[in-house]
Amino acid sequence: MTVMLSQRYKRGELHEFQAADNGFIYLVSAGAIFALDEVTKSVLELLEHGEMDHADLVGALVAAGNDPVDAEGLVRELRLVGVIHSKEIIPARAPAGPPMDYPLQALVLNVTNQCNLACTYCYEFGSDKIATPQGKPKYMTLETAKASIDFLLESSGNREAVHVTFFGGETLMNFKLLREVVGYANVQAAGQGRKITFSLTTNGTLLTDEIIDFLSDNAIGVTVSMDGPAELQDKRRVYKSGKGSYAVIEPRLRALIARHKTRAVTARVTLTDGVTDVIRIYRHLKDDIGFHEVGFAPVTASDNQDYSLGDNGMETVLDGFHALSEEWLEYALRGQMHGFTNVSETIGELISGTNKSHPCGAGLGLLGVSPSGDLSPCHRFTDADTHTLGNLETGLDQAKREDFLSRGHVGAKYECQTCWARPLCAGGCHHEAFVRYGDTGHANLHYCDWIRDWTDTCLKIYGTIAARNPGFLEHFAKRKGLS
Amino acid sequence: MKHLKPINIKAQKIEQSVDAVDDEDVVALQQLPGGPRPHVPMGCTLSFSPGWEVDAGGGTAGLCQPVERDIYDCYVTCFWPVQVPDHVNYSPDWASNCAAATKDWRNLDLVFP
DSSP: OOOOOOOEEEEOSEEEEEETTEEEEEETTTTEEEEOOHHHHHHHHHTTTSOEEHHHHHHHHHHTTOOHHHHHHHHHHHHHHTSEESSOOOOOOOOSSOOSSOOOOEEEEEOBSOOSBOOTTOTTTSTTOOOOOTTSOSBOOHHHHHHHHHHHHHTTTTOSEEEEEEESSSGGGGHHHHHHHHHHHHHHHHHTTOEEEEEEEEOSTTOOHHHHHHHHHTTEEEEEEOOSSHHHHHHHSBBTTSOBSHHHHHHHHHHHHHHOOSSOEEEEEEEBTTBOOHHHHHIIIIIIIOOSEEEEEEOOOOTTOTTSOOHHHHHHHHHHHHHHHHHHHHHHHTTOOOOBHHHHHHHHHHHHTOOOSSSSSBTTTEEEEOTTOBEESSGGGTTOGGGOOEETTTEEOHHHHHHHHHHHSGGGOGGGGGOTTHHHHTTOOHHHHHHHHSOTTSOOGGGHHHHHHHHHHHHHHHHHHHHHOGGGGGGGTTOOOOO | OOSOEEOSHHHHHHHHHHHHOOTTOOOSSOOSTTOSSSOOOOSGGGSOOOOSOOOTTSSSTTOSSOTTHHHHIIIIIOOSOOSSOOTTTTOTTTTTTOSSHHHHGGGOOOOOO
């Protein structure tokens, strides 16, 4: 008996893009990128408006001049890869229990919740704050910091290297602790034959030559939160008196960049209403001040904050991003590194084919520790009672962690299921979602168009480099974002 | 793969898995793909019982076991509902009058369920 199997094919979940006169696809189920040949493009065109029978599809290919055996082979290849499929694909559902034994990779120590600046958009102190620091310690004690290091080393499984980020408040208001805990952590890690690396985020106001030398000697990566040239910086990054901070930090930053030899020094810019001239900001921070890399992110804000980026602001930002990414590509084709972090980070994710279950490592490989020793998904939830995931003394609260991770899983976000950009976005920042929608597991719908546009831009850059200077991509194969 | 060119690490992994698929390899009752070859199906064919074969002379006299032995292979050792009664549930005594299959096989009667 012969059983005739008639398959009906349709297109898999793909995002097609053109780069350097070639066609490419981004395979959404996997995060894989393929370059297409002409005959594959013709299959995708044939299936553009609906399904086709196996025989009809092969017949159409043969009629177009392809060898019948080759046509069968092509259909088989596309079917096995998932470019076309004959069955209904059911998207993976959020797991009932996300991995509980996931080894920790990084801790963010909020060494203080105090700050000497009063930036008007601050998520920790501004009007959208979720932190409830009343009655809690303002500065982390050495004891708590040491317990954090022990906790990190214990909870990180077999990882060879772990990472500590120092954060605030203003991190350098507790530099004394930082200095001691780095020494302690190095000894503890070395005792286990493991590596521990460090980074910190600062507003730059308290940098001294002595501190800079310590940071350089200990290979501590430095990210400076800063918004650009004086006029833009002083708009919202101000002291409590309202005085701008540019004049204070500028000479300190020049010293930092000149003296810090062991790690790249990065600027992290918050884009707000009126602070949208991405190119001008980039030129100032990269070319005038001398930062190695500059990354941008729109401010996190609920609706109707006076510093929010409106739609117009967002358009201006995107135009700037596009101009800078073109420049990034020109550099890449010449084999040179450009300092626009937003592209570099995305290229790093595209080369490995990242396909995220969660938007970031928060609550998974990364946790925040508050000055009191409370654990939270990340530094943005520090000192927020409603988001505490346990305490260093009592350990990680697995039930709360499970709730946080189940909510935040991309499979639990309905709107994401039909979006091709979900392997990289996974719904976006948990904290931003909470501020906007009151739920860490809500997809950040206000950014969807922007994320798709940006991902498409980076895919085109990726495709162009893959076609013209593929060796350059190797630089990003090992890049790991820990921001 | 001939038509799709992988350009990131995930795509390369997919290519490797696709290249490893061999859809000419049709086997029944196989265990894991990529397992030891030749595939050894489970069941009664696992044990070699010379049955309805013939010996070197074309007859059945020289077989190392009598052809009737096959009846017992199906009746006792095989899980498959073959054309002999099942000894577990319905016909536990079916072969009780057949001590030696070569001599007593005529005592094996039909079963009417």
